Amino acid sequence: xxxxxxxxxxxxxxxSPVAIGVALALMALLLLVPLGHNGYIEIVFRNILMYAAxxxxxxxxxxxxxxxxxxxxxxxxxxxxxxxxLSAHNVDNLFADVALACVVTALFAVLVGLPVLRLxxxxxxxxxxxxxxxxxxxxxxxxxxGASSGLAVHHVDEAHFYVYYYAMWLVALGAMLATxxxxxxxxxxxxxxxxxxxxxxxxxxxxxxxxxxxAWAISAMMAGSAGAVFAPANGFLDPSIAFSAxxxxxxxxxxILGGVGTVAGPFIxxxxxxxxxxxxxxxxxxxxxxFFGAMIVLVVLLLSRxxxxxxxxxxxxxxxxxxxxxxxx
Amino acid sequence: xxxxxxxxxxxxxxxxxxxxxxxxxxxxWGIMNIINLAHGAFVMLGAYLTYQLFASLHVDPFLSLPxxxxxxxxxxxxxxxxxxxxxxxxxxxxTFLLTFGLSLLFVNIAxxxxxxxxxxVTTAYAGANFTIVGVTIPWVKLYTLLVALVITxxxxxWLTRSKTxxxxxxxxxDIGAAQLSGVRVASIYAIVYGLGxxxxxxxxxxxxxxxxxxxxxxxxxxxxxxxxCVLGGLGSVQGALVGGLVYGxxxxxxxxxxxxxxxxxxxxxxxxDAIALAVLLIVLIVRPTxxxxxxxA
Amino acid sequence: xxxxxxxxxxALRIANVGMRFGGLxxxxxxxxxxxxxxxxxxxxxxxxxxxTLMNVISGVYKPTTGDxxxxxxxxxxxxxxxxxxxxxxxxxxxxxxxxxxxxxxNVAVGAMYGxxxxxxxxxxxxxxAQELLEIVGxxxxxxxxxxxxxxxxxxxxxVAKALALDPDVLLLDEVMAGLNAxxxxxxxxxxxxxxxxxxxxxxxxxxxxxxxxxxxxxxxLAEGKKIAQGAPSDVLASxxxxxxxxxxxWVKRQEQLKQIExxxxxxxxxxxPDAHA
Numbered sequence: 001x002x003x004x005x006x007x008x009x010x011x012x013x014x015x016s017p018v019a020i021g022v023a024l025a026l027m028a029l030l031l032l033v034p035l036g037h038n039g040y041i042e043i044v045f046r047n048i049l050m051y052a053a054x055x056x057x058x059x060x061x062x063x064x065x066x067x068x069x070x071x072x073x074x075x076x077x078x079x080x081x082x083x084x085x086l087s088a089h090n091v092d093n094l095f096a097d098v099a100l101a102c103v104v105t106a107l108f109a110v111l112v113g114l115p116v117l118r119l120x121x122x123x124x125x126x127x128x129x130x131x132x133x134x135x136x137x138x139x140x141x142x143x144x145x146g147a148s149s150g151l152a153v154h155h156v157d158e159a160h161f162y163v164y165y166y167a168m169w170l171v172a173l174g175a176m177l178a179t180x181x182x183x184x185x186x187x188x189x190x191x192x193x194x195x196x197x198x199x200x201x202x203x204x205x206x207x208x209x210x211x212x213x214x215a216w217a218i219s220a221m222m223a224g225s226a227g228a229v230f231a232p233a234n235g236f237l238d239p240s241i242a243f244s245a246x247x248x249x250x251x252x253x254x255x256i257l258g259g260v261g262t263v264a265g266p267f268i269x270x271x272x273x274x275x276x277x278x279x280x281x282x283x284x285x286x287x288x289x290x291f292f293g294a295m296i297v298l299v300v301l302l303l304s305r306x307x308x309x310x311x312x313x314x315x316x317x318x319x320x321x322x323x324x325x326x327x328x329x
Numbered sequence: 330x331x332x333x334x335x336x337x338x339x340x341x342x343x344x345x346x347x348x349x350x351x352x353x354x355x356x357x358w359g360i361m362n363i364i365n366l367a368h369g370a371f372v373m374l375g376a377y378l379t380y381q382l383f384a385s386l387h388v389d390p391f392l393s394l395p396x397x398x399x400x401x402x403x404x405x406x407x408x409x410x411x412x413x414x415x416x417x418x419x420x421x422x423x424t425f426l427l428t429f430g431l432s433l434l435f436v437n438i439a440x441x442x443x444x445x446x447x448x449x450v451t452t453a454y455a456g457a458n459f460t461i462v463g464v465t466i467p468w469v470k471l472y473t474l475l476v477a478l479v480i481t482x483x484x485x486x487w488l489t490r491s492k493t494x495x496x497x498x499x500x501x502x503d504i505g506a507a508q509l510s511g512v513r514v515a516s517i518y519a520i521v522y523g524l525g526x527x528x529x530x531x532x533x534x535x536x537x538x539x540x541x542x543x544x545x546x547x548x549x550x551x552x553x554x555x556x557x558c559v560l561g562g563l564g565s566v567q568g569a570l571v572g573g574l575v576y577g578x579x580x581x582x583x584x585x586x587x588x589x590x591x592x593x594x595x596x597x598x599x600x601x602d603a604i605a606l607a608v609l610l611i612v613l614i615v616r617p618t619x620x621x622x623x624x625x626a
Numbered sequence: 627x628x629x630x631x632x633x634x635x636x637a638l639r640i641a642n643v644g645m646r647f648g649g650l651x652x653x654x655x656x657x658x659x660x661x662x663x664x665x666x667x668x669x670x671x672x673x674x675x676x677x678t679l680m681n682v683i684s685g686v687y688k689p690t691t692g693d694x695x696x697x698x699x700x701x702x703x704x705x706x707x708x709x710x711x712x713x714x715x716x717x718x719x720x721x722x723x724x725x726x727x728x729x730x731x732n733v734a735v736g737a738m739y740g741x742x743x744x745x746x747x748x749x750x751x752x753x754x755a756q757e758l759l760e761i762v763g764x765x766x767x768x769x770x771x772x773x774x775x776x777x778x779x780x781x782x783x784x785v786a787k788a789l790a791l792d793p794d795v796l797l798l799d800e801v802m803a804g805l806n807a808x809x810x811x812x813x814x815x816x817x818x819x820x821x822x823x824x825x826x827x828x829x830x831x832x833x834x835x836x837x838x839x840x841x842x843x844x845x846x847l848a849e850g851k852k853i854a855q856g857a858p859s860d861v862l863a864s865x866x867x868x869x870x871x872x873x874x875x876w877v878k879r880q881e882q883l884k885q886i887e888x889x890x891x892x893x894x895x896x897x898x899p900d901a902h903a
Contacts, residue, residue, distance in 0.1 A: 068422045115614050121421050122364050123613060126555045130606035137603040143593055186738045186748055193735050196724035202706040205739035293433030300427045301415055327419035329515045
């Protein structure tokens, strides 16, 4: 009796296939945005795609592998500065930007990952938080990177600005597809095994160190690529923009809201949260961060498994209600 | 040479406050296994409490310390009892994000109420200092160090001698056994979290006497509290004290770094977070159980 | 898997193994060979060092003295995730499956990363997993999340995961703890089946009846030392073994009782009992 193909991955460690379908459909719709010739809307959705890519990155190391990183912004910033540096040397090619960002962030992830991935749980989380902050400090002191005054980044003229939109779309799509194929492959199972029980995984032949580093390097590349496209699109880069706390925390909350360890989750979470954030910023500029804080609290308390989980939930409202008290003291 | 002594003195003075900050953080972490990302915000709120009492009612900051403690304790207690308790046994990500969200809320409320301007508590005696063996020590900082030491001493006694203190330690060692002995875990958690908040508030009040305050002042203290806990070991008063002093001294010296490579000027004072991270990583890799050698999480 | 090899080929050689924790020697001077294709039962009272020995054999602990060699290679030299690639697999007393994966996925992970995992595709791994689930009797719950399983089924899952590693030697640590009589018999049948397929077994159990019925050789540990080795019937009759389990005071008491009994019998012969009339 052969295991039916559909059991390999689908519905299990990729999350609800319906959700994946929905996400892909929405992505296809997003291709139409630049046609509306509305600069503001284009930026909003470009940001959504950017956060989605970063959320996918976080999802891979945090959601699938179980190593909750609070420092993905470090890779985003590195990727952004790669573009800025290339631009300063008059290389203004998005492919080069993304390629360099991938190489540099992956290298950084491997180098830093070797000591840091030995830490577990809380320690890993705070160490990564520290990495993000430390990088921000360090870059702010490096004159060659513009220090705290920042660097201007060349970009195309208004008429061709949609290039950045589609580039970001490709990055987000790439992140989503990569997640999908990884989740279904042996690699994905290694990640999940490490998350569920790292020691048992080792006993089953999984070299945890190696796979953790691979997970982190890939997630770094996702964030780095997003950063690489962001820098020229933004036209200007400084440490506070490249390593902003928003870029750090948004992807995590989006990943959670959408669904930890699923394929559709990060995108759906990004769509909802980044969209909501934009609306709040527009109409409630003074208290939008307040709303965001409240949103985080609510998501954590009510939806900690994420929306995609809700999609595939058996038992409806009652199961959901029961899940709310699962972790009470 | 007397520069070294000055740095040392500065380090010790700063380290004392850091110890109080770290103590509250360490208790919550060691006993409830929660990394309270709102801890920095509690420090900030305590600071503003002292500021407001001083600005509106001319209450001397030292007198505001007990008020700060009580108010923040109550706030922490209620917060844990009626909010955090819902997910207190959840995986770290959950409590991490929850406390982070709370932190965002508090910081932004502070921004709305007090704006982002730097403020200070400038008493008449604020600038007074004395000099000994060539080292200048502001009186206020000396008193804050003394207060910090008294607080750590009192906490230590309370945790080891009092009934509640022992219940707390029992809970951290073995929840099941503690429950069987009649300890009401939910209450203990609320008390511990309240303590954490209260201590943070007091630390904030102490800080406000010597440094300018603003709504974002809490974050560096959060990171440093973490590093101090790793240095000194979790859940122990002596650990927080030793860790705080050691870190204070290390930071005092590290921020004096000032040199130039080629055309690149490197100044330690702008690299506080990087220094914290470096210390953290070194300790975690070389001696994961911390200086005091107690087992950590 | 290979058919049983003839003769007494040594699969595992445990040579002069000692394990020290702090000031305590949990194991000292333990030596024995494990024949390929055999079933070795490892018994001993609580605290005798059985689980410690299992941990040394499976590479979880590095022995303080001596070594364990498999195919000539020292196990202590091999990192944890490489041990299964040598051909040694084990189950754990406290089973912790990958909770959010299905039963089949749990086993498939072993098939993917075990000894022959490098050559298997994802699909082939799932096919192999299905085969193994049939062997251990879990095919009916293959698509359920592992967290849903009953205790006996979890133990079966442990065995299936270990088998997915294509081992030559399988260490079973108290795999029958918590099972009722029927479940124990089923487990024994499964283990016999696994052994017939060519896997050498080392079994740690408290259930004497189970060990005796399945082992070809028995090794007895007491206080970290090997005190007996041999065929089940010989070992269990050995006075040292009895003493180790039941204590020297018990043994002495038994002797005293025997003497009293003998005296009574003797006395009864000398003075005949009262007869009627």
